[in-house]
Amino acid sequence: MTDKEVKLIIGALLHDVGKVIYRQGDDRRKHSQSGYDYLKDEVGIDSEEILHCVKYHHADALSKADIDEDDLAYLVYVADNIAAATDRRSSENEDVRFEKTMPLQSVFNILNGNHQSYYYLPGMMEETSERIYPQKEKIPFEEFFYSRVKDQITDNLKGREWNADYINSLLEVLEATLSYVPSSTSTGELADVSLYDHVKLTAAFASCLYQYCQEKEQENYKDIIWKNTKEVYKEDCFMLFSMDISGIQDFIYTISTRKALRTLRARSFYLEILMEHMIDCLLEELNLSRANLLYSGGGHCYMILPGTVKAQQIVDDYLERLKKWCLEEYQIALYVAGGYAICNSETLKNEPNGSYAELFRKVGTMISERKVKRYQAKDILYLNSRRADDYTRECKVCRKIDKVDKEGVCSICRKIEKLSNAVLYENFFLILKGEHRDALPLPGGYALIAEKKENIIKWMNQPEFKRVYAKNRRYTGKQLATKLWVGEYTQGQTFEELADSSEGIKRIGVLRADVDNLGQTFVSGFENAENNNRYVTISRTATLSRLLSLFFKLHINQILNNPEYTMDGKKKETGRNATIIYSGGDDVFLVGEWKDIIELAIDLKNKLKLYTQNTLTLSGGIGIYDASYPIRAIAEEAGEQEDSSKRLPGKNAVTILEDGEKHTEAGLNGKISDGTYKWDTFENEVIGEKYRVLSEYLENFEDKGNAFLYKMLELIRNQKEKINFARFVYLIARLEPEERESTERKAMYRSFSEHMCNWIRSEQDCRQLKTAISLYVYVNRKGEE
Template sequence: MIENIYWAGLLHDIGKFWQRAENQKLKNEELSRIFINQHYNDELFVSLVANYHQPTTREEYIIAIADKLSAGESEDKQSGGNVASKPLISLFSWLKLTKGSDQEKYVPLKLYDPDSPPYPVANKNEAVLNGRGYQKLWEGFIQELSKHKDNLASILYLLQKYLTLIPSSADNSRATISLYDHARTTAAIAAALYKEDIPEPTLQKIHRHLKNKNYQAPELQKPYFLLVGGDIAGIQDFLYDIPMDNAAKNLRGRSFLVGYLNRLVALYLVEELGLLESSILLIGGGRFTLLLPYSDLEKLQELKGRVEKIIYQAFNGKLKFILGSIPLTINDLAEGNITKRWEELGQELNREKMKPFLSLIKETPELIFGPFATPDNICPICGREATGETGLCSFCQSIVEMGAELPKAEILQEKRVVEKSSKNEISNVNELFLALGRQVRFSDKPERNCFNLLLNSYDFVVKNCQGFYFAPKTTAQEFEALAKKSEGIETWGVLRGDVDNLGKLFREGFADKITITSIAALSRAMGEFFGVYFNDLLKEFGDKVYTVYAGGDDFFVVGSWSVLPKVALKLRRQFTLYCAGNYDLTFSAAIKLAPNFKHPLFKVAEEARELLEEKAKTGGKDKIAFLDKAYTWDEFSRLQGLKDHIKKIVQSGGSKAIIQHLYGIKNLLYTNEQETSYSKVWRLVYQLSRYRDSLAKELQPYFREKIMDVVVFNTTEINPLASPAARWAELELRARGD
C-alpha cells in the first residue's frame, strides 16, 4: 500500500502539467484523474489522486494533508488568463538579505540539460518559448513515460527531468516552487504519515485544522515526523592526504566515492525502514536529509550503529558517519517553523561530530582499540597492511582501480542485495557497497536485472536506463602533466570556494512563509549548480583542469596554475547569472600554487583553505584570494586585465624592466611621508614615460592607454593593483628553468 501512497504523492498534481501544455479548461484534479485512469487504470491509485481535494478515506486524507504541508499557503488557485504563459519564477530572485535582485526573473521552460544551465531571464514570454514551452515538454514526457510508467523509482527521475523547471502553482505571485519539488516533498510527507498509522478520525481533524489555519490545535503539536541529517565527515583528509604517485587515478576514485557513498547510505537507511528514494529530501555535498516517520526513531538508531561500523571498517576511521535527528510536528511544517527546526538539526549534527565512534567504543571497543597485529608493510594512506606491488592496502588499491574504470564508464549499475555482514574489516570498495545493500558495477551498456543510472546525462530513457547520476568529470592527467601545461612557471595549483552566508539566506532570505519544500527546492537548485552544471562550465579548459569535489555549496578544483584564475572568474560570472543576478548570492574562493609539482596535495589544499577563511571570507566576503592577497571580484577582473596588458607589451618586444618598475610600486603604497610619496610618484611617471619612449611607435599609444593611465591617475594616485599585476605577469612570462 505504501507504494500507492508514493505514486499518488508524486503524480497527484500531474494535471497541472497537462492543463498548461494544452490549455485545458478542465480543473487540475479532473485532469489528474483522467491521466491516472488512462495510464494506470488502478482504482485505488485513481481515487487517491482524484479525491484528495475532498477526501473521504484514510489514504485520501493523507495525500490531502501532505499536499497542504508541502504547498504551505501557496496552494494552487484557479487563476485567470492563459496558464501556458506562466513560467517558474526564479526562487533566487526572491531571496533577499540586503540587496537581493534588481527584478523578478523567470526560469526558461525547457528540458533539463547538464550542458545548458537554466539561466533566469527577465522576459516572461522568452521564458515560456512564446507559449510553446509547456507543450514541447509534455510531448516528451508522455513519450518517455510509456517506457517507465510502472517503475516507481524511474518515475522520480522522469519527473525531475520534466517538472523541475515547471511551477507548481499557476498563481503568479506564488510561482517560485517547481512542480517536481512539490511532488517529491508531498510524497515524502505522505509516506511518513502513512507509516505512522494515524487513525482516520485524527487525520480528519488535522485536515480540518489545516484548512482553517488553526495551527495551535493539539493534533498539530504531536511529533509525527523525524527530520534526519546525515554527514560523511573527514572528506578533506580522505581526498587530499594521498601519495603524489598515481595521484590522478587515486583522486578520481576518491572523488567519486565520497559523493556516491552519500547516496548509498541514504538509500540503505530509507529502504531498511520500508521507505523509498522519494523520502530523501536532499543529497549532496557529503550530506543528506531524510523525512521519516517518528515511530522509526528506535530502528533508525540501530541502523546508525550498523552504518557507523561499516564506514569505520572500510575507512579505518578516516571517514566518519554522523547521523542526527529531531522530531517534527505538523505545526512545524504548517506554520513556517521549519527553518528553526532545520537549524536545530544542524546543531544536533555538530554535537554528534564531537563524539565520533562513541557507539562503537561502547559495543565493540576491540574494533577501535585493538589489539592489532603490526604489519610488515604499511599502506602509506590508511596505515593498514599493504599488499601486492603497489605498496597500498587492498582497499586503497581498489579505489585506484575504480578511478581507472570511471573515464570509460557510461552507466553505473546498481543491484539491490541482502547485505553481507563483515567481520572486522572491509577489504575493497565492492565489499563496502555490498555491506550497504548494493552490488555496483560500471559499464558501457545497460543490464536488464540492474537499476541502470546513466552517468552525467538526463537522456536515460533513450539509453534504456532507469535513472541518472552525476559525478565529477576528471582527467587522467597526473600532476606533473598539469604543471607542464601551465604558462610560465611549471607547477599546478588548487582553486577552492564556497557560497557566502548560505545559512543566513535560509533563515532570513525568504519573503514568504518558509515551507519544507522551499528549503528542499533552494538546496536542490544550489546543489545542481555545483553537482550538475559544474562539469560543463569547465569544458573549455580541457585537460588543464579537473574537479576533485563539487557539490552542495562548495567546490575544489586542481589544474595548471595559470588557468585557475580564468576558471574562477568564469564560475563567478555563471554563478551570478544562475542566481538571477542576486547581489546577496555570492561565493568566495582561493587559489594556491604548489611550490613544485611533487608538493603534497594535502598541504596545498590546507593552505588554500586558510587563504579562503582568513582572507577571502573576511569583511564582506565575496572575494578571491590569489598570490596571498584578497580582492573583490571586480578588482580581480581588473587585475587580470592589467596583467594581460603587461604581458602583451613584453611579448611584443618591450623590455621586462616594466615588471620591475611596476612591482616596486608596492614600496610607494605604504609610506606615511606624503611629500616623499609625491616625489616617488613623479619618479614613477618619469620611469614609465622613458619606458614608453623605448617601445616601438605602434606600441606607445597602447602602453599609454592600457598601462600608464591605469597605473597612475590624477597625476598623484597609484593603482594598488599594479604591483600584484606585475608579479602575476612575471610568473606567466618566466622561462622554464629560471
C-alpha cells in the same frame, strides 16, 4: 515497502498530472478529473488506489466521493494541502485569476532580501543550457509545449509495473519534464515552485502521514484526516533529519602524489556514492522513497521522515551501525553524524514565526553534540582490541598502517586506484550484496563496482544485485536508484601533464571555493519582515538546495567546457585545461593549468551571480604550485587562502599569490592576506586594469621586461620607504623612449609612466600592482628562470 505504501507514493507523485493535460488546450474539466481520465484511458493504469489519489485530491471531489474510509485519497488530500501551504503563499497581487501560460518564476527573486521578477524559459530540463539562467523577459508557455510534456510522460509510463522497483524511475521522468513547469499558475500566488518539487514534496508528506497513522493504529482516514484536518496540521507527524560525513578532507587528500589526479577524483566519487547508498539504505529501512530526500551533496543530506517513535528508533539504530562500519573499515578516519527534530506541518511553513529556523538549529545542535561525543567506551575498547596480521607497513598512498600488497599499497587504495578509470569512462555503478573482487566496501555488507551499460541487465538477474546508479545520464527502469549528477569535466591525466601544458611558468593551479553563508541562507534566506516572513517554507528550501546542487554538480561541466573570461581578453576556442576533483552541493576543488584556473574561477563567480541573480556569492583561494608539491599541503594551503577570503567583510572574495604580508580592510578587526581581493576588484582592477596596462606596454620589449619587473616588484614591496619611491620613479624614467622613436611609442610610455607613478602613491594600488606584476611574469616566464 507494502503494496499500499507503493500505491500511495505513486498516486501522490501523479496527483497533479492533470495540470499538464488542462494547460495543453481548451480543457474545461478540473485538472483532477483530467488527470484521472488521462492515467486511466491513455496510460492504462487500472489501480483504483492510484487513480483515486488523482481524482479526489481536492476537497469538493472528496466530499462527494463514494470511497472506503481507508482510501489513500484522504492522505494525498492532506499531503497536497500541506505541500501547497508551503509553496503557494499569496503574493501581493490581489487580482486572483489563473494564467495557463505562466512561466516558472525564479526562487531567487525573494532570496536574501531580493525584490526582482525574473522567469525561466519554458521547456524541459535538458533541452537548452540557457534555461538555467533566470531572465527579466516573461515568455509564456505555448500549448504545444504541454502536449510534448504529456507525450514524454506517456511514453515513459506506458507498460510500467506499478511497484517499488519503479518509483525512482517515475521520479526521474517527472524531474525531466516538470522542473520548469510552475505548480500554480494563479496570479494571486508566487509561481516559483515547480510542479516537480510540489508533487515530490506531496509524496514525502503522504508517506509520513501514512506511517504516523499506522503507529497510532488508525486506518479510518476519513475520520482522522478528512474530518479533523486542522488538528492534523498541529500533530507532530514529521521529522527533519540530516546526516553529515566527517573526515572527508583527510580521506581525499591524505595521499601521495603518485597518480594523484585520478586518485583524488576516485576518492571524492566514492564518498559521493557512499552518501547516496546510506540515504537509500535508510529510506528502504523506513519504507520510504527518494521523494523524502530534500537534498544531498558535499557529504551532507536532509530528509523529511515520519515523526514516529519507530522511525526514531530505526534512525538511531542505523547511525549506530554506520559508526561500527566506519570503525571496522576506516577506524576513526570517517564518521557519520546524524541529527533530527520532530515537527508538525505548521512549523514547515514557519508558523509561528521563527519556528522554521529553530527546527534547523535543533538538527544542527544534535549533529554537533554527536560529533563531540562520537565514541563510547565500547567503541574505544573495540579499537584497542583490534589485531591484524601485519601492523608493520605503511601504505605508500594513504600512509595508513595496514596490511599492504607487494607494492606497499593497502587494499582500499588499490581498489580506489582501479575505480579511477571507471569514474572517467563508465556511467553505471552497481551496488552488490557481499564481497566482490576489486569492489569497494559499503555499509550493510554491500560493495560498489563500475559496469558497462550492456552488462546491467545481466547483473539485475543475479541474487547479489541491489541497485544501480547512473552518472550524468537519465535512464528509467527497474531498481534504478537515481542518476547522479557529477562534476566530471576533465582534461589532463596527471599534474605533470597539466603543468607542462601551462602557458609561461610550468605550474598547476588549484581553486578551492564555496558559497558564502549558505547554511544561514537555507535557514533564514527567505526571511523578510516586510512580508512577515511568509515565504519561509520547506518547499523553497528544497527548491533552492536542488538548484544549487544542479549548478555545482551538472552545470559546472558546461561552464568549464565553454570558457568566456580570459586574462588577455581574447576568446578561448577550447575547453578549460582543468579537472574537477570534487564539486558538491556548494563547494568546489579544481586543478588545472594555472592560468586556466584563474580564468575559470572568474567564470564560475560570474555564472553563479547570473544563476542566483546576485543573491549568493562565492569565496575561494587560488594556489599555484609545482606539479610535485604534496597534494595534502596544496589542499591545506588553498583552504587557508579560502579562509582568508571568508574573513574579508562581506566575503565574496578571492585570495591569490600571497606575499607573506598582511593588511587591514575597512571594517575588519585584524589582518588578512595581502593577496585577498573582492572578486570585482581582482577582475576589474588587478587584471582588467593593472595587468593589461603592463601587458599592452611590455609586449613591445623583446624579453617581455621580466628583469625590469623583478626590480619594480622589489621596490613596490618596500614602497613605504621614501628612498624606494625615488628609485621607483627613476626605474620608470629609464624606460623613456629616445627622441628618435615614434610618437606612438612616446605616447604609450607617457600613459604607462603616469599609471605607475599614480599607483605607487596608493597602498591599495601598490598591492594590486604587485599581484598584476607576478601574474604577468608567470605568463611570460621561460623554463625555470
